[in-house]
Every structure is written in structure tokens, then in C-alpha cells.
Amino acid sequence: MAGRAQPVSAxxxxxxxxxxxxxxxxxxxxxxxxxxxxxxxxxxxxxxVRFTITQAALSAxxxxxxxxxxxxxxARRVFWGRRVLITLLxxxxxxxxxxxxxxxxxxxxxxxxxxxxLGLAGxxxxxxxxxxxxxxAHVFFNLPLATRLILxxxxxxxxxxxxxxxxxxxxxxxxxxxxxxxxxxxxxxxxAMIIFAICLTSFAVALTLGGGxxxxxxxxxxxxxxxxxxxxxxxxxxxxxxIALAGAAAxxxxxxxxxxxxxxxxxxxxxxxxxxxxxLLWQDRIVIAAAAAFLLLPLAAIVLSGxxxxxxxxxxxxxxxxxxxxxxxxxxxxxxxxxVPLALSLALRPRGGLELVGLLGLVASPLVIGTxxxxxxxxxxxxxxxxxxxxxxxxxxxxxxxxxxxxxxxxRDVIASYGRLGLSLNMQxxxxxxLVVLRRLRPQIxxxxxxxxxxxxxxxxxxxxxxxxxxxxxxxxxxxxMGAYQMEAAAAAGLILMVLSLALFWLFDRGGRIHAGx
Amino acid sequence: MKYLAFAAGxxxxxxxxxxxxxxxVYTYDSFVADWGPGPAIEEAFEATxxxxxxxxxxxxxxxxxxxxxxxxxxxxxxxVLGLDTNLTQAxxxxxxxxxxxxxxxYDLPIPMSDPLFVAYDWGYFAFVHNADxxxxxxxxxxxxxxxxxxxxxxxxxxxxxxxxxxxxxxxGDEAPTIWEGLADxxxxxxxxxxxxxxxFLEGEADMVLSYTTSPAYHLxxxxxxxxKAAAFEEGHYMQIEVxxxxxxxxxxxxxxxxxxxxxxxxxxxxxxxxxxMYPAVTPEDGLPEGFETLITPRNALxxxxxxxxxxxxxxxxxxxxxxxx
Numbered sequence: 015m016a017g018r019a020q021p022v023s024a025x026x027x028x029x030x031x032x033x034x035x036x037x038x039x040x041x042x043x044x045x046x047x048x049x050x051x052x053x054x055x056x057x058x059x060x061x062x063v064r065f066t067i068t069q070a071a072l073s074a075x076x077x078x079x080x081x082x083x084x085x086x087x088x089a090r091r092v093f094w095g096r097r098v099l100i101t102l103l104x105x106x107x108x109x110x111x112x113x114x115x116x117x118x119x120x121x122x123x124x125x126x127x128x129x130x131x132l133g134l135a136g137x138x139x140x141x142x143x144x145x146x147x148x149x150x151a152h153v154f155f156n157l158p159l160a161t162r163l164i165l166x167x168x169x170x171x172x173x174x175x176x177x178x179x180x181x182x183x184x185x186x187x188x189x190x191x192x193x194x195x196x197x198x199x200x201x202x203x204x205x206a207m208i209i210f211a212i213c214l215t216s217f218a219v220a221l222t223l224g225g226g227x228x229x230x231x232x233x234x235x236x237x238x239x240x241x242x243x244x245x246x247x248x249x250x251x252x253x254x255x256x257i258a259l260a261g262a263a264a265x266x267x268x269x270x271x272x273x274x275x276x277x278x279x280x281x282x283x284x285x286x287x288x289x290x291x292x293x294l295l296w297q298d299r300i301v302i303a304a305a306a307a308f309l310l311l312p313l314a315a316i317v318l319s320g321x322x323x324x325x326x327x328x329x330x331x332x333x334x335x336x337x338x339x340x341x342x343x344x345x346x347x348x349x350x351x352x353x354v355p356l357a358l359s360l361a362l363r364p365r366g367g368l369e370l371v372g373l374l375g376l377v378a379s380p381l382v383i384g385t386x387x388x389x390x391x392x393x394x395x396x397x398x399x400x401x402x403x404x405x406x407x408x409x410x411x412x413x414x415x416x417x418x419x420x421x422x423x424x425x426r427d428v429i430a431s432y433g434r435l436g437l438s439l440n441m442q443x444x445x446x447x448x449l450v451v452l453r454r455l456r457p458q459i460x461x462x463x464x465x466x467x468x469x470x471x472x473x474x475x476x477x478x479x480x481x482x483x484x485x486x487x488x489x490x491x492x493x494x495x496m497g498a499y500q501m502e503a504a505a506a507a508g509l510i511l512m513v514l515s516l517a518l519f520w521l522f523d524r525g526g527r528i529h530a531g532x
Numbered sequence: 533m534k535y536l537a538f539a540a541g542x543x544x545x546x547x548x549x550x551x552x553x554x555x556x557v558y559t560y561d562s563f564v565a566d567w568g569p570g571p572a573i574e575e576a577f578e579a580t581x582x583x584x585x586x587x588x589x590x591x592x593x594x595x596x597x598x599x600x601x602x603x604x605x606x607x608x609x610x611x612v613l614g615l616d617t618n619l620t621q622a623x624x625x626x627x628x629x630x631x632x633x634x635x636x637x638y639d640l641p642i643p644m645s646d647p648l649f650v651a652y653d654w655g656y657f658a659f660v661h662n663a664d665x666x667x668x669x670x671x672x673x674x675x676x677x678x679x680x681x682x683x684x685x686x687x688x689x690x691x692x693x694x695x696x697x698x699x700x701x702x703x704g705d706e707a708p709t710i711w712e713g714l715a716d717x718x719x720x721x722x723x724x725x726x727x728x729x730x731x732f733l734e735g736e737a738d739m740v741l742s743y744t745t746s747p748a749y750h751l752x753x754x755x756x757x758x759x760k761a762a763a764f765e766e767g768h769y770m771q772i773e774v775x776x777x778x779x780x781x782x783x784x785x786x787x788x789x790x791x792x793x794x795x796x797x798x799x800x801x802x803x804x805x806x807x808x809m810y811p812a813v814t815p816e817d818g819l820p821e822g823f824e825t826l827i828t829p830r831n832a833l834x835x836x837x838x839x840x841x842x843x844x845x846x847x848x849x850x851x852x853x854x855x856x857x
Contacts, residue, residue, distance in 0.1 A: 048602070058852065116730055124680075124719075125735030143720045218723045221685055222731070226721045227855045238687035241594045242848075244601055244622075328566040385602065392603060398588070478561075478591060479599075486589075490561075494589070496726035497562030499749045499808065501733055504726075 020362055020433055027359025030352045031371040034411055038374045041386025042250050048389055049247030062230045063255065069145060069220060069231070070213035070259075073152030078206045080153065081160030082198065084305045087298035088161070089168035090286040099302075100165070101520045103158045103309050108468040108515040110489045111218045112496070113316055113508035118142075118151055120315030127311070147223035152216065156209045158309060163208070163419050166461065167201035168194075170423055176286060186294060199270075204419050207267035211260040211376050211415065232256050236379045246385075253382040260377035264370050313512070320509025323502030331507050333484075334491035335514065338471050341406045341487060342518060345470040346463045348410035349417055353462055356414070357421035358451065361429050372418045375411030380475030383408060388479060401480035405487070409470035416469075417462035421455060428454045460526015464519035471515040488514075554584045555786045557775075558596055558607075560614040562807075564589045569806040576798045583786055592724070593690045593773075597623055604628065605780040610787040613652070613775035613794075618693055618844060620649050620774060620837045630779040632788065636795050639814045640772065641832035649774035652794045653809035656768035656829055657694045658761035659739040660732065660746045667739070667762035671699065675713025682719055682728045682737040686848055689724045690771075695741050696847040697840070698769030701833040707847065711854030718855065744768065744826050749808045752822040760827075767831025773809065 088100065106114055121127050122142045129139030142150065171193055179189055217233035232252055239248040360368050387404055391397045397404075428451055436446045452459070474489040486494065488511050495504040564570035564587045574585045590599045593614050600612055605628065615623055623629060629648045636651075638644055644651055659674075659681060661667050668674040674681070684692030699707045719737045722728040732740035739762065747759040775794060777787040793799055800811035804820050811819075835843050 061856075112727055112730065115727070116734060119731065119734055119736055123734060123736050218727065221688075222720055222722045222727055224720070226718055227685070227852050229721075234685070234687065241598055242687045244598055330566050388602060392606065396608070491565075493726060494561045494565035495567070496730065497560075498565040498567040498806075499729075499746075499753070500565070500567050501730060 020429065020437075024359040024362040026355040027357070027368065030356050031359070031368050034352070034374060034414070035371050037407075037411065038378045038383060041383045041390065042253050042378065044386040044389040045246050045253075045382050046250035049245070049250065055251070058230070059232075059235055059252070062232050062235045063259075065220075065224075065229060066214055066231045066233075066256075067259065069148050069152070069216070069224075069229075070210045072145070072149045073156065073213040074206045074210040076149055077153050077156040077160045077209045078164075078202055080305075081157055081164050081205070082202070083301045084157070085161045085164035085168060086194070087301040088165055090294075091298050091302070097524075099306060100162070101516060101523070102313070103305065104162060104465075104468070104519055105158070105313050105512055105516055106154050106309055107156065107158050107465075108472040108519070109155075109316075109512055110472050110474055110492065110508065111222075112493070113505075113512070114155065114312070115151060115219060115222055116319070116505075117312035117316040118154055120319070121311045122150065127315075143223055143225040145224065145229075147225070148216075148220050148229065151219045151223050152209075152213050154309065154312065155219075156212060157305070159212075159416065160205045160209060161305070162461070163205040163416075164198070164201050166420055166458065167197045167423070169457070170427065171197055186291075200423065201419075203267040203270045207263045207373075208376075208415055208419055210263045211373055214256055214259055214377055215379060232259075233379055233381075236381055240381055240385065249379075249382055249385075253379045256377050256379060257374065260373050261370050264373055268369060316505070316512060317509060319502075319505045320512075321506070323500075323504070323506030324509070326500070326503040327506050327510075328503070330486070331488070331491055331495075331503070331510070334486045334488045334507075335510060337402065337485055338488040338511075339514070339518075341402055341409065341477075342467045342470040344403070344406035345409040345413070346467040346518075346522070348406060349413050349466040350459060350463055352410065353414055353417035353421060354447075354451070354455070354459065357418055357425045357455075358429070360418065360422045361425035369418070372415045375408065375413075376415050380408070381479070384476045384479035387476070397480055398485075401477060401485060404480065405473070405477045406470070408476045409473050410466060412473065412475075413462070413466035413469050416465050420458045420462050420465075424455050424458045425451070457526045460522050460524070463526070464522030467518040467522055468515040471518060472511060552582070552584050553783055553786055554586055555581070555611065555783050555790055556586045556588060556609050557611040557613050557790070558588050558590055558599060558609040559612075560592045560596060561589045563587070563614060567806065569802045572802045572806065573799055576802070577790065577793055580793065580798075581786065581789060583783075585790075593619055594693075600628060600778075601626055607778060607780060609778055610781035610783050611775055611777055611790055613773075615649065615774055615776070616690060616694075617770075617772045617774070617834060617837045618690075618697060618840045620646065621841050623776065624648055624837075628778055628780065629776040630781070630784070632777055632791050634791060634795075636813065638795075638812050639810075640812060641770065642834060644772060646774070646837070649776045650791050650794060651772050651774050651812040652799065653803045653807055653812055654770055654772040655809040656744040656770055656832070657691060657698055657741060658744040658746075658764070658768055658827070660742045660759055660761050661739040663758050663760045665738055665760075667760070669763060670765045671702065671710050672713065674717060675710065677717065679717055679738040680719040680736075681714075681717050681739045681741065682731045683721055683741045684725055684728050685721045685723060686851065689722070691725050691728075691741055691743075692721070693844065694769055694771055696851050697835050697843065698833060700843055700847040700850075701769055701835050702766035708850045708854055711851055712857075715855055715857065721855075743771075743808065744829070745804075745808045745810065745823075748804070748820075748822050748826055751825060752805060752820060757825075763827040763829065765830075767833045768829040769833045771809075772812075772834070 124139050175193055215233050217231050220229045220231045236249050236252045239245045388397050432450050477487050477490055492504045492507040562568050570587050577585050590596050593616055596614050597619050631647045632650050668677050683695055686692040686696045699710050703710050728740050744761040747761055750756040750759045781787045795813045797815045800813050801815040803811045
């Protein structure tokens with residue numbers, strides 16, 4: 015495509031990418047430059063790298079493998095409550111780790127519901143601690159994201175294709191090989207890469223459910239370097255290792271991804287004549303019910319334990335809630351501003367290193383980024399004064415990879431289908447952006463904005479380094495309550511967090527889809 | 533022009549008004565929580581100091597020290613509150629702290645005097661369990677039992693480090709054997725105290741590493757006598773929490789005033805039922821009702837601040853070795 019005239023320019027996106035790279039790499043550099051001691055790479059660090067890769071790869075494979083049937087079932091069925099179910103399924107992804115883990119343990123723990131049932135049947139309780147526990151938790155966190163990304167792929171297939179396939183008498187098998195498999199080929203590697211990258215930075219989950227020091231991840235090694243040894247150069251080095259691992263995953267994913275789109279359609283509602291057999295109907299019902307049970311039971315446990323503490327909540331939780339909402343909305347606005355130009359650039363120059371820039375925010379250690387920003391900001395101005403804007407910015411950068419996964423395929427189709435029309439109408443730059451891109455991509459932008467808002471609500475990363483008591487976010491306030499033995503109030507704060515995150519996600523996602531018929 | 537001079541005059545007067553001296557205290561997260569000591573102490577001190585006391589929370593004790601090292605002499609902090617004796621040597625080596633010049637008559641199980649740091653509370657680490665459990669009375673018995681314990685990772689948590697020091701202080705060179713015995717009892721290791729205590733309350737484990745004072749929380753705040761701390765014959769490792777004044781403070785007198793206030797009744801009486809630790813100087817009214825039900829270890833263990841860094845590194849290596857098998 016390079017060299018041919020395009021209605022939009024790749025330059026703003028490249029500028030955005032450069033700014034993000036400067037932000038992340040600059041903060042790592044700042045940490046490295048402040049380094050005092052130095053203790054190269056040890057055998058324990060290599061063990062941490064191996065464990066990190068193993069658990070992240072397994073988590074990505076299982077999440078995506080399970081997400082494909084779930085997304086397919088959801089894509090071909092229309093039923094009452096489908097939209098609510100899809101939104102609810104997104105909840106685990108945005109929960110603070112500790113809330114989600116306690117919810118999971120309520121169901122799968124030694125003292126949990128499943129073990130209780132097994133006990134009634136005279137069987138041993140299940141043991142959730144170990145690598146399988148880590149993978150289970152990561153699938154719980156990431157299956158919803160994988161499902162949504164892949165479901166987005168299904169929605170990106172124009173309804174006309176299914177209509178045409180039905181007219182030509184295609185059965186489920188032909189639909190699979192003509193439409194669904196090519197679509198999966200271009201969505202699955204990206205989704206798997208994202209989840210691999212998310213799981214790379216896992217540390218509280220891996221530690222809590224991994225069972226002990228064997229479950230040391232690179233992120234924990236960074237923590238140790240920083241907190242235990244105050245060895246900043248090592249923290250920066252390990253942070254680079256983490257980024258390199260994600261970069262390698264991104265390269266693999268790009269290599270196996272096919273980039274052709276499906277072309278434009280008229281956005282008619284999709285009807286699936288192929289899926290009307292009773293066998294497929296039951297298959298889909300069972301898949302949806304199983305996924306719903308796996309994801310919703312722990313959420314139900316969180317709701318049950320949270321309701322009891324609602325009356326115990328102090329005023330500060332309400333203040334923290336307002337703070338979190340402000341940060342989340344600011345972060346969402348920022349995300350849309352950086353994600354749309356970047357997605358257009360990626361659509362125009364598919365094989366650039368831009369994709370990696372999108373991943374940076376996700377895989378850079380929040381501890382190192384926070385510390386780096388602190389080092390940079392501290393001589394200039396009071397870091398506490400900037401705590402909330404910095405949190406909003408870093409959260410937006412963190413949400414970027416998810417936004418790109420949702421936006422890029424759509425952006426590619428828009429440019430392929432409407433680019434020449436736009437040029438022939440002499441519609442370029444801002445006009446094309448406003449009249450074509452933003453309108454065509456509205457559902458994807460809504461989804462990305464919803465994810466950004468929800469993720470930002472649940473994030474604990476940067477604020478913990480900058481916070482003063484008056485300006486805590488909701489997740490931080492929750493941890494403080496736990497530290498003061500207020501487990502019930504903390505559970506209630508966790509419940510509020512979950513409800514608000516879901517509500518934000520729903521509002522943005524719904525807003526993007528009004529009149530879109532999907 | 534006259535108006536401008538007038539406006540400038542008004543502004544400078546109001547600026548002087550607003551110039552209440554501000555004392556900034558860096559501390560750990562749970563200290564500033566609503567149920568923590570922070571709010572009550574802020575109110576009590578501001579009533580005496582004609583100043584604005586500002587708490588800044590930064591994770592836990594280890595994070596506090598990292599923060600101070602990062603900021604160096606440029607720090608806004610006047611006081612750092614929440615280091616423990618495992619960290620004071622490293623804090624001393626930063627040369628950022630100034631002597632306090634106080635002589636305090638502490639009510640601690642062991643003598644304490646440190647020219648740089650003033651103790652404000654202390655506690656014993658202990659394994660907390662449900663009252664109906666027949667708890668072991670030493671580390672060897674625990675290692676031989678089938679009981680499941682949750683502990684914290686020493687690399688990310690202060691209590692986790694405390695347990696390493698406990699085993700090391702009690703068993704010295706035999707510590708690796710003790711850890712080998714404990715390896716199959718460790719259900720899991722968590723990032724911090726909150727996660728571990730949450731798992732215990734969910735019923736995942738039989739015991740959790742916490743403090744001998746944890747049962748007092750349940751008894752006094754929740755009227756729940758179902759939690760106990762297991763008394764270990766080896767003795768219990770102590771955590772003494774301290775505060776120090778930064779040499780770079782722009783409010784040195786106010787900082788001294790705060791350190792002195794810290795060992796008075798107004799501060800100390802808040803500690804037992806907010807921070808759930810023992811006060812460093814027992815208040816005139818004694819400890820709150822309920823504290824008499826707690827176990828009193830026969831033997832208080834503590835590695836001296838000077839030895840702590842070397843023992844810490846050795847203990848971590850032994851711990852990693854035993855639990856990674």
C-alpha cells in the first residue's frame with residue numbers, strides 16, 4: 015500500500031507512537047540512570063524467566079482455545095439477555111487481583127463450593143495451588159477479553175457474506191472454512207499475543223496461586239530488585255527483559271497473522287441460516303452455559319461477600335470512588351485520542367514496529383514506570399500534584415493494546431473499502447476522519463473506550479507509588495481497608511468497583527452500538 | 533498603579549495567613565486508612581502544634597525506605613514513620629536521617645535505644661488460627677503436622693521477611709532444616725499481608741502468619757473470640773516500628789515536636805485499637821480490655837539492627853532453596 019494516495023495520513027499515529035515509546039522507555043532509562051548497585055543476571059532470574067514464559071503461554075493458549083467456541087456460540091445466537099451476559103462476562107478482566115482471587119477461591123478453593131460438592135460425594139477437595147491454579151485464574155481473567163476480541167472478529171464479517179453463503183447453500187462446514195476460519199486466522203494470534211503479554215506481568219496471581227517461590231515471575235524479581243535490594247539497574251534490566259519477551263510474542267503473532275479484510279457491507283443484522291440445526295443449537299447452549307457458570311459463579315461469590323459490608327463503608331470510599339471515576343473518564347478520553355490515529359497508521363503500514371509500541375504500556379512493569387516517572391517529575395514539580403493525571407495517562411497507554419486489537423481490523427476495512435471513494439470525493443484528513451472513520455468505527459471505539467474506562471477503574475499500578483491519603487483511588491482504598499483488618503468493608507469496596515467498572519464498560523460499549531444493529 | 537500595589541499587599545497578607553507550617557510524614561498505607569491511627573493522630577497533634585500534619589502513604593515499610601532513597605535530600609518528608617528494625621540499618625546508611633536527641637523510657641520486652649529512630653509501637657509475629665484448632669507449639673511440630681499455613685513472600689512483604697528472621701533468630705544454622713520441614717505445610721505464599729489474611733479468613737488455610745495482636749482485633753472490634761495466636765516455645769520474633777526525622781527537613785523543630793508527641797499518651801493510646809500493635813510506652817490507662825487475653829511469649833527474639841542486613845540475605849537464600857525444591 016505504501017506510496018499510494020490515502021485519505022488519511024499515517025503521520026499523527028507515528029507521532030503518538032513515538033511519544034508513547036518515549037514515555038515508557040524514558041522512564042525505564044530514568045530508573046537505570048539512577049542505579050547505584052548492580053548485580054547482573056542470576057540463575058534464579060533465569061528460572062523466573064522460564065516460569066513466566068510457561069505460565070503466560072499456557073494461559074494464552076487455554077484462554078484463546080476456550081474463547082473460540084464461546085465467541086462462536088455467542089455470534090450465532092440471539093437470545094434474551096445476550097448483551098447483559100456479554101457485559102457481565104467482561105467483569106473478571108477489570109477486577110483487582112485480590113478481589114478476583116478471593117472470588118475464585120470461594121468457588122474453587124479448599125473450602126469452596128466445588129470442594130464442598132466433592133465432599134458430599136465423598137471425594138477429596140480440589141487443590142487450586144500450583145501452575146494449574148495460576149492458569150485457571152488467568153483464564154478466568156482473560157477468557158472474557160479473548161471472547162470479546164474474537165466476537166468482534168465475527169461482527170466484522172459483513173452480514174452480506176452470510177447471506178450470500180446461505181444463498182449458495184453453504185452448511186456449517188463451508189461457512190467455517192470460507193468465512194470463520196479466515197477471520198479466526200487474523201484475530202486469534204493477536205488475541206493470544208495480548209493475553210500472553212498480560213500474563214507476563216502477572217505477579218500477585220502467580221504468587222498467591224502458584225504456591226511459593228517456584229512461582230517467581232519476572233515482575234516479582236523486579237519487585238525484589240527494587241524493594242528488597244534497591245538495585246535499580248537490575249529492576250530496569252528485568253523490565254527490559256519483560257518487554258523483550260512481549261516483543262518476541264508480538265513478532266510471532268504478526269508473522270502468522272493474515273491481513274486481508276472482508277470488505278465493506280451494508281451493516282445489516284446478521285442472520286445465521288447455517289446454525290439452525292438442533293445439534294448446533296444445543297452445542298451452543300451448553301458452551302454458553304458452561305462459560306457463564308465458570309465466569310459468573312466467582313462474581314456471584316464476590317457480590318455475596320460484598321453486600322454484607324456495604325453498610326460499613328466509610329466516606330473515604332465514596333471520595334475514592336469519585337476520584338476513580340474522574341481518572342477513568344480522563345483516561346478514556348486520552349485513550350481515544352491516541353488509539354484512533356495509531357490504529358489508522360497501523361492500518362496503513364501493517365508491518366511496522368507500531369504494534370509493539372501499543373504493547374509497551376502493557377508489559378512495562380508498573381513499578382518501574384511509576385518509579386521512572388517519579389524520578390523525572392520530582393525535580394520539576396511535586397509528584398503528588400500530578401498523581402491523578404499520570405495515573406490517567408499510564409492507564410490509557412495500558413489500555414492501548416486492547417483498543418488496537420479491536421480497532422485495527424475495522425480501520426483496515428474502512429480504508430480498503432472507502433479510501434478510494436473518499437479520495438474521489440476529495441475528502442481527506444479531518445473530513446474523512448469525521449464523516450467516514452469515526453462513524454464506521456463507532457462500535458469498536460465504544461468497545462475500546464469501555465475497556466479503557468473499566469481497566470482504569472480497576473488499576474492499582476501507578477497510583478500506589480504517588481498517592482497521598484486524600485487522593486486514593488478505589489482499588490487503593492480497598493487495599494488500605496484490608497490492611498486495617500476491614501475485610502468486609504474491603505469486599506464491599508470491591509463490589510462497588512466491579513459494578514461501576516461494568517457500568518462504565520456497558521455505557522461506552524452500548525453507546526458505540528446504538529443504531530448499529532449489531 | 534495604586535490598585536496594583538494594594539492588590540499585591542492583600543495577596544501577600546493572605547499568603548502569610550495561609551502559611552501555617554506543614555509537617556509531612558511519610559508512612560505506610562494502613563496507617564492512614566479510616567480505621568488506622570492516622571486520622572485520630574492527625575487531629576490530636578494538630579490541636580497542639582498550630583500546624584498542618586500531612587500524612588503521605590507509600591505502600592509498606594520497605595516501600596517507604598525505597599521512596600526515601602529515591603528522593604534523597606530533596607524529599608518533602610520531615611518524618612518517616614513505619615520502618616522496622618530490619619530496615620533501620622539500611623536507613624541509617626543513607627545518611628538522610630538526623631539524631632532525635634530524646635531519651636525515652638520504653639515499655640518494650642528488650643532494651644532499645646537508637647540515636648536516629650524513635651520506637652512508637654511493637655508486636656510479635658505469630659501464626660493465627662481458629663480457636664478450635666489444636667495448634668503446634670513450635671516450628672518442628674508445625675513441620676511434622678499436616679496443617680496448612682499461608683505466609684507472605686519476604687521479597688515483597690515486611691511480615692514475610694519477619695518470619696525468615698524469626699526462624700533464623702531461633703535456629704541459626706539449623707534454619708534450612710526447619711524450612712525443609714515446613715515446605716509441605718506452606719499452602720501458598722502471598723504478595724502481602726492483606727492477601728494472606730484474606731485467604732485465612734476464607735478458610736483456605738489452618739494458620740496464617742500475622743501478629744499475636746491480631747486476635748485482639750477480632751475480639752475487640754468484632755466481639756469474636758474465635759481467633760487465637762499459637763504460642764511457640766522458641767519465642768516470637770518482634771517487630772519494633774520506628775520513626776525518624778530527616779536531616780533535610782525544613783521544619784526541624786516541628787519534627788522534633790512530633791517525635792516527642794509520638795511517645796505521649798495522646799499518640800500511644802490510639803495505637804492498640806487502630807494499628808493493632810502494642811504501644812511503645814504503655815499509656816496511663818493501660819492497654820484496652822481484651823489485650824489481656826493475648827499470649828505473652830516467654831522469649832522475645834530480635835536480630836540487632838546492625839546484623840539484620842547480612843542475616844536477611846542469608847535467610848532469603850536458605851528460604852528460596854528450601855521452598856523451591
